[in-house]
Amino acid sequence: MAETRAGYFGAYGGRYVPETLMAPLESLTIAYDKVSRRRDFKQQLAALLNHYAGRPTPLYEAERLSDQLGGARIFLKREDLLHTGAHKLNNALGQALLARAMGKGRVIAETGAGQHGVATATAAALLGLECTVYMGEEDMRRQRPNVYRMELLGARVAGVDSGSRTLKDAINESLRDWVTNVSGTHYVLGSVLGPEPYPRMVRDFQKVIGEEARRQLKKQSRRADPDLAIACVGGGSNALGLFSAFIREPKVRLIGVEAGGAGEELGQHAARFKGGRLGVLHGTRTWLLQDEDGQIAATHSVSAGLDYPAIGPEHALMHEQGRVEYTAISDAEAVAAFHRLAETEGILPALESAHAVAEAIRRAPGLSSDRTVLVNLSGRGDKDLESVREYDAAHRAEGDGVGEAAE
Amino acid sequence: MSGLGGTSEIDRVFDSCRALRRAAFVPYVTAGDPDLETTLELIGALADGGADLIELGVPFSDPIADGPVNQRAAVRALASGTTLSGVLRMVSSARQRWSVPIVLFTYFNPILARGVAHFASQAAASGVDGVLTLDLPPEEASGEYIDALRANELATVFLVAPTSTRARIRRADELTRGFVYYVARTGVTGDRRELAPELLKQVKAVRRKVRHPLAVGFGISTPEHVAEVGSVADGVVVGSALVRLVEEHGRDAAGPVAEAVRRLSEPLRTARRGRRS
Ligand SMILES: Cc1ncc(COP(=O)(O)O)c(C=O)c1O
Numbered sequence A: 001m002a003e004t005r006a007g008y009f010g011a012y013g014g015r016y017v018p019e020t021l022m023a024p025l026e027s028l029t030i031a032y033d034k035v036s037r038r039r040d041f042k043q044q045l046a047a048l049l050n051h052y053a054g055r056p057t058p059l060y061e062a063e064r065l066s067d068q069l070g071g072a073r074i075f076l077k078r079e080d081l082l083h084t085g086a087h088k089l090n091n092a093l094g095q096a097l098l099a100r101a102m103g104k105g106r107v108i109a110e111t112g113a114g115q116h117g118v119a120t121a122t123a124a125a126l127l128g129l130e131c132t133v134y135m136g137e138e139d140m141r142r143q144r145p146n147v148y149r150m151e152l153l154g155a156r157v158a159g160v161d162s163g164s165r166t167l168k169d170a171i172n173e174s175l176r177d178w179v180t181n182v183s184g185t186h187y188v189l190g191s192v193l194g195p196e197p198y199p200r201m202v203r204d205f206q207k208v209i210g211e212e213a214r215r216q217l218k219k220q221s222r223r224a225d226p227d228l229a230i231a232c233v234g235g236g237s238n239a240l241g242l243f244s245a246f247i248r249e250p251k252v253r254l255i256g257v258e259a260g261g262a263g264e265e266l267g268q269h270a271a272r273f274k275g276g277r278l279g280v281l282h283g284t285r286t287w288l289l290q291d292e293d294g295q296i297a298a299t300h301s302v303s304a305g306l307d308y309p310a311i312g313p314e315h316a317l318m319h320e321q322g323r324v325e326y327t328a329i330s331d332a333e334a335v336a337a338f339h340r341l342a343e344t345e346g347i348l349p350a351l352e353s354a355h356a357v358a359e360a361i362r363r364a365p366g367l368s369s370d371r372t373v374l375v376n377l378s379g380r381g382d383k384d385l386e387s388v389r390e391y392d393a394a395h396r397a398e399g400d401g402v403g404e405a406a407e
Numbered sequence B: 001m002s003g004l005g006g007t008s009e010i011d012r013v014f015d016s017c018r019a020l021r022r023a024a025f026v027p028y029v030t031a032g033d034p035d036l037e038t039t040l041e042l043i044g045a046l047a048d049g050g051a052d053l054i055e056l057g058v059p060f061s062d063p064i065a066d067g068p069v070n071q072r073a074a075v076r077a078l079a080s081g082t083t084l085s086g087v088l089r090m091v092s093s094a095r096q097r098w099s100v101p102i103v104l105f106t107y108f109n110p111i112l113a114r115g116v117a118h119f120a121s122q123a124a125a126s127g128v129d130g131v132l133t134l135d136l137p138p139e140e141a142s143g144e145y146i147d148a149l150r151a152n153e154l155a156t157v158f159l160v161a162p163t164s165t166r167a168r169i170r171r172a173d174e175l176t177r178g179f180v181y182y183v184a185r186t187g188v189t190g191d192r193r194e195l196a197p198e199l200l201k202q203v204k205a206v207r208r209k210v211r212h213p214l215a216v217g218f219g220i221s222t223p224e225h226v227a228e229v230g231s232v233a234d235g236v237v238v239g240s241a242l243v244r245l246v247e248e249h250g251r252d253a254a255g256p257v258a259e260a261v262r263r264l265s266e267p268l269r270t271a272r273r274g275r276r277s
Helices: A019-035 A039-052 A063-069 A088-101 A115-127 A137-142 A144-152 A167-181 A198-206 A208-221 A237-243 A313-321 A331-345 A351-366 A382-397 B007-019 B036-049 B068-079 B084-097 B108-114 B116-126 B144-151 B166-175 B199-209 B223-230 B240-252 B254-270
Strands: A012-016 A059-061 A073-078 A106-111 A130-136 A156-160 A185-187 A228-232 A253-261 A277-281 A283-288 A324-330 A372-377 B024-030 B054-057 B102-106 B130-133 B155-160 B180-183 B214-217 B235-238
Touching (some): A019 A088, A019 A167, A019 B155, A019 B166, A039 A088, A059 A208, A063 A073, A063 A331, A063 A351, A088 A106, A088 A115, A088 A185, A088 A198, A088 A237, A106 A115, A115 A144, A130 A137, A130 A167, A137 A144, A137 A156, A137 A382, A144 A382, A167 A185, A198 A208, A198 A237, A198 A313, A208 A237, A228 A351, A253 A313, A253 A351, A324 A331, A324 A351, A331 A382, A351 A382, B024 B036, B024 B254, B036 B054, B036 B240, B036 B254, B084 B102, B084 B116, B102 B108, B108 B116, B116 B144, B144 B155, B155 B166, B166 B199, B180 B199, B199 B214, B223 B254
Parallel strands (some): A073 A372, A106 A130, A106 A185, A130 A156, B024 B235, B054 B102, B130 B155, B180 B214, B214 B235
């Protein structure tokens, strides 16, 4: 796609890491470029994705929802039905296979929502690798079921109590572990973030989402290209995985949905393209939420997986080029979409994915019924039951009625 | 700075240490921990205690290369409202009172937020002599950063690590002005009981490959460590061991820190080293 100078997407990307990690990143880049092209690697990964993880995931037309909204046809790409419950496994299996090919016996990962941690713990169990997952203590609290899942899978879950105790801090701690144990450890970064080669490697492992969706859409709607393709954007991996297949089709409008959180002030949201500007965090040059002095800002989102101050560097380029439109969905809208999808279609989406669903709900009524909207349902909502219950309880108490099905 | 500060000042420090056949002693503290008034006093304490060069940390919210001791220092510094501008103002008053050169030890985002060129001219005007940006390897430093710091005669310090290849060591040395900083262990900053087992051998090997003086830091925390590393390096950096004292004594840290610096730098003043191998 959009990689320009090696490791850069236009003015974004690069490798902003301490010297200790530079040679290991060079080796990782060489290994990835070599191994990922090998036929046996591709076959192994494809076999795991199909027979173990459950690919292809279905493309489902949400007819009841479409009818209710009275507009475009809405198709859901069901990554929630992938083994472990989110798109994260596509990447975790790819990187764990790569780690094994590189002779690394240990993997580490950060996790926000817990989905990437569960996916990495799963891949590590399957391939016999030792696994440590770093997770902010605030996220451990709000995604409790996933903590226990990781432990059952044999991973060590290391709580992180520094900073905001969320995804950003889990990445800090993962990088510190990696810089200390780099010779025998591979860092399975969970999104299109971090230093080269991660943004393009993670994107490549997620491309399968868009490739499948395009084939399926052609079969099921007779047109391969939707009018709109919508995905939520934490770091941005499920979005790039979906968008990659359509990026060269200018008629397909691509929409990335950031977390609008609880308000527009810095600290209340995670919409990098609303309140952010250029900076460097976690090894990459990209759009960041930060204060005047270049200190990284606190973020907020009801969904742990979107609660992060930086966006993948390739998204920064897409934004600059105008190829992808970025919008924000608030906590309230996301929770309302969660309820609505549950009640009309019998699907509990992850709160992250509920942001994409909310955007579709916002747009579909304005489109005619011969239009199609493709939504990436990146994960399932089982992990979020407690968060939704808490959110609804708090807001019912305020008496604003959120959480009642938005009919 | 008209040639008085910056790179030439740092060169002068290493030249005069070399003439005395000893390594330079380079203490580190985080600016603003617990507040900038205390840091100003600490710079005096470090200078009086025997610092040849001072490394001053600029606090950052997400210090990925730092261990828990320096992380906590950054949290305290940010909590007291420390900003990069505040640090530079404090350096400016310190430099009016003490002549020990100062190198900033920082992450890149605060520099980028201010604008690299703007930062470089302000830093030089405040009397900063050099800058080490932890998350800016040679590849990303080439261009704007190097040009701006050079134009202001600021030393550009680069890291070399145990993982660095021969080609990377050469590249770091080429971009360096002042001294090269060898990371004594693959890991984060923090005080350790033991030095890494192969350290002295590694330092000797790297020192033969670089043209600039070689300072060594990360994990050096006792007078014994200082003596050992000082026998093979051109500079010895002690950080977390001092930051721990600041943590313990807060605004009254100047006395204990001066005392620690005297104790830690003592081996370098007594034990002279043989000829450079
Ligand atoms: C279900 C789900 N969707 C989306 C995300 C956000 O990540 P990304 O933007 O990389 O797809 C997460 C992250 O944890 C997630 O669990």
